[in-house]
């Protein structure tokens with residue numbers, strides 16, 4: 246019995262390492278038809294969504310719904326206590342090239358353990374694309390944006406907003 250419990254445990258941990266889908270909830274929206282209507286034509290924007298992670302742990306996977314190839318940085322931002330100011334805590338670079346089966350579906354990309362961002366409960370999900378937009382959106386909610394390529398640790402004032410609800414989601418893990 247004890248041996249069985251031991252091996253079962255190992256298997257569960259291995260599966261989590263492979264899929265990256267954590268035990269501390271998923272935050273945001275990536276699969277609803279409400280967020281897949283439009284693709285923006287803007288370039289070089291960093292966004293902060295109203296999606297918050299209510300888990301203190303690491304981001305073990307990202308989910309999103311893409312409609313274009315390119316490179317995107319999926320990010321965690323932290324409100325610094327002054328209206329409109331947020332600090333970039335970390336980011337994961339994801340490149341989607343032609344020939345991959347990502348397109349027009351809810352894609353979940355696991356983050357290797359040594360690259361996972363440490364987030365705190367109530368941090369915000371954001372992203373940045375230096376080229377054209379990749380992630381779809383629908384109307385509703387709000388995003389704040391700035392034309393910038395922020396460095397990790399930098400604090401920026403996000404004052405522009407749009408009524409857009411993007412297809413992006415963070416899977417969190419706090420089992421370590």
Ligand SMILES: *[C@@H]1O[C@H](CO)[C@@H](O)[C@H](O)[C@H]1NC(C)=O
Pocket residue numbers: 325326327330400
């Ligand atoms: C937030 O960051 C801005 C810009 O660096 C700074 O002026 C402000 O004092 C910070 N707010 C707090 C509460 O630390």
